[in-house]
Amino acid sequence: xxxxxRPSSFRSWVQMQPRPAVQEDTLKSGQVxxxxxxxxxxxxxNPRGRFLRISEDSGGRRNAIIIPSTGLAEFQKLLDEMIKAxxxxxxxxxxxx
Numbered sequence: 001x002x003x004x005x006r007p008s009s010f011r012s013w014v015q016m017q018p019r020p021a022v023q024e025d026t027l028k029s030g031q032v033x034x035x036x037x038x039x040x041x042x043x044x045x046n047p048r049g050r051f052l053r054i055s056e057d058s059g060g061r062r063n064a065i066i067i068p069s070t071g072l073a074e075f076q077k078l079l080d081e082m083i084k085a086x087x088x089x090x091x092x093x094x095x096x097x
Contacts, residue, residue, distance in 0.1 A: 025045045039055070040057070041054055050068075051069055052066070052069070
């Protein structure tokens with residue numbers, strides 16, 4: 001071992017077994033294209049419950065958030081507030097195309 005090398009504390013972490021796949025059933029799905037982004041909404045269910053997965057595909061990159069079904073009404077309320085604010089507030093600068 002070279003003097004500046006130290007044993008890695010992550011060595012045992014690498015040996016951990018991956019989590020087994022959880023069966024997920026798709027209940028409903030839909031997608032929307034906004035500018036260069038494709039946003040998919042997928043309502044799913046697994047043994048732990050129902051959830052909404054929102055995935056964004058932009059330029060080959062994919063990001064997702066998962067909202068448990070118990071929080072969908074609160075999510076909708078906040079989204080409605082954001083839409084209302086967006087419609088009421090003036091634009092700081094015109095959108096560039």
